[in-house]
Amino acid sequence: MTATPAGRATAAAPAPARRPRTPAGRAGRAADVLALAVLPLLAALALPAAFAGGGTRRWFGGRAESQRAEAQAAKDAAASAFYELDTAQRDLRISMETITAVDDSPAARRAVADFEALGQRIDQASGRYIQAVDATDLDRDDLEASAASRARADLTAAKDELLNVKRELDRFSSGLGPLLGKAETQLARLAPAVERARQALLAASNALDAVRGAGLRADDLAARLAALAPELTKLNQGAGQHGVQPTLERAERVSREAAAIGAEAGRLPEKAAEIDHRLVSLRTRAQALTTRSGQVDPVLSELRRRFTIACWQDLQQVPEQAAQNVRQAEAKLTEAQAARDAQRWPDATALLSTVRALLNTTDEAVSAAGDRLNRLNAVQKDPQGEIERTRFAIRDAQRLAMTGRTTPDPRHARPLDDAVARLERAITGLEGRHPDYWHFLTETDTVRRTAARVVAQIREERGAGH
Incomplete structure (x- = not known):
């Protein structure tokens, strides 16, 4: 390469086909160029600018x-x-x-x-x-x-x-806000619900231990508690295996059942004491009814002697039925005592309920004989009192039916007119040598019930705005 005064340079050899591709190549090439004193300043500045980036990309502008x-x-x-x-x-x-x-x-x-x-x-x-x-x-x-x-x-x-x-x-x-909020709420409930179920089971177990310590077996409660063991196992396995919602429902169900078992266990000593008290009370009542049943025969004897057969015929079976009911009640009391001794509390409770029903029926029958004699004595002595009481009931209903009206409503007047006629027939039936006082009393009872029904109907209609 030769230099001209104008500063141009003529290459003595062809220029290389490619720029150097590596940093070392670029440095060597720069040294060669700098060694050529004849290169113009523009070429000397252009070469370092072309290779200063240090990259490997070609120059595309x-x-x-x-x-x-x-x-x-x-x-x-x-x-x-x-x-x-x-x-x-x-x-x-x-x-x-x-x-x-x-x-x-x-x-x-x-x-x-x-x-x-x-x-x-x-x-x-x-x-x-x-x-x-x-x-x-x-x-x-x-x-x-x-x-x-x-x-x-x-x-x-x-x-x-x-x-x-x-x-x-x-x-x-x-x-997703509402759905996600609901789901997160349920998830937040999960751990406390499971813990409550565990605590309820523990409390029920402790209550049963206390009852057993008092000498009560509570076998049925123990069986119910044992039946919850598989549920506790599933709770311990967690929601990952059984699902969140089923686990929540299971926890709540276990909590309720365990709480019920614990509560029943806590009431068991009180229930035992109550059954003992009822046994004594019903046994005493049965004995008293036995004594009272023996008094029915003298009452029936007096009814037969003084009144017509219609006044006492329906009471003929009272002494025999009362004695039979008392015997059944005493037998059930014996069974109830055995159930209590075996701590079969539901059986003892059911048997005592049967005893009470038998004694109630007997009490009503025995009382009916004495009440019949008392009522017949009263009406025989003064039938006018029964008549006036019944007439007052009719008149009271009639006054109410006419309140605010010039003529009564036929729906009210007709049954009251029938009641008046019925009372008059009952009064007429007292005439004669052997009046049927019991028929008279049943008729006056029916008349008073009719009057009371009309009064109730009128008040209901007026209260409803009719």
Whole structure:
């Protein structure tokens, strides 16, 4: 190479076909150039500028590098959108798992279906993003400006689609609030509910131990408590195996049953004392009814002697029936005592109820004979008192029927007129040598009930605004 005064340089040998590709090559080449004193200042400045970047890309000018930079920026933006969408989907999947673990309602099932559909949209958008990334190597040395431009467009489109799907996912997530809140509430209830069930079982077991310590077996309660053991096993296995909602329901059911067992065990000493008291009381009552039943025969004898057969015929079986009922009651008392001694509390309670029913029936029958004689004595001595009492009931009903009216309502007047006629017939029946006083008393009772029924009807109608 030779130099001219004008400062131009003429190459003595052909220029190399390629720039140096390594830092060492570039340094050697720069040394050679600097050694040529005849090179113009422009060439000496241009060579270090060409190799100062230290990269391995070819020189394509400003437009290619600009397109490469824009494509890389689009790639970074798409990667950021992809990461945000992936993170949102992961977070939402946790929320959906919370909902599906607790809720099987139609709304929850629709949410699951919608989330699956969104998952398909996410997969499609992610696939397009990955395809756009893989389509062009932005680090290639010979990347052309058109390829970089296409990559930028594809990556921008992929980013936009990722952002659109992310917005859909956000809208879907915001609509899950009620379902998610309900599910989280139930999950928050789970641990306390299971703990309450365990504590209730422990309390029931302690109550049974206390009862046994007092000499009471409580076998039926112990059997009920033992039946809850499989439920406790399932509670201990947890909601992961049996589901949140079934576990909550099981915990509440166990708590209720265990609490009931504990409460019954706590009342057992009181129940035993109550059964003992009822045994003594009903035995005493049976003995008293035996004595009273013996007094029915003299009453019947007097009724037969003084009154017509219609006044006492229905009482003929009272002494025999009373004696039979008392014998049955005493037999049931013996069975109840045996059930109590065996601590079969339900059996003892049922037998005592039967005894009480028998004694009540006997008491009413025995009392009926004495009451019949007393009423017949009273009406025989003064029938006018019964008549006036019945007439007063009719007149009271008639006055009420006429209140605020010039003529009575036929619905009220007709039964009252019939009652008056019935009373008159009953009074007429007292005439004669052997009046049927019991028929007279039953008739006056019927008349008074009719008057009372009419009064109740009038008051009901007026109270309703008729």
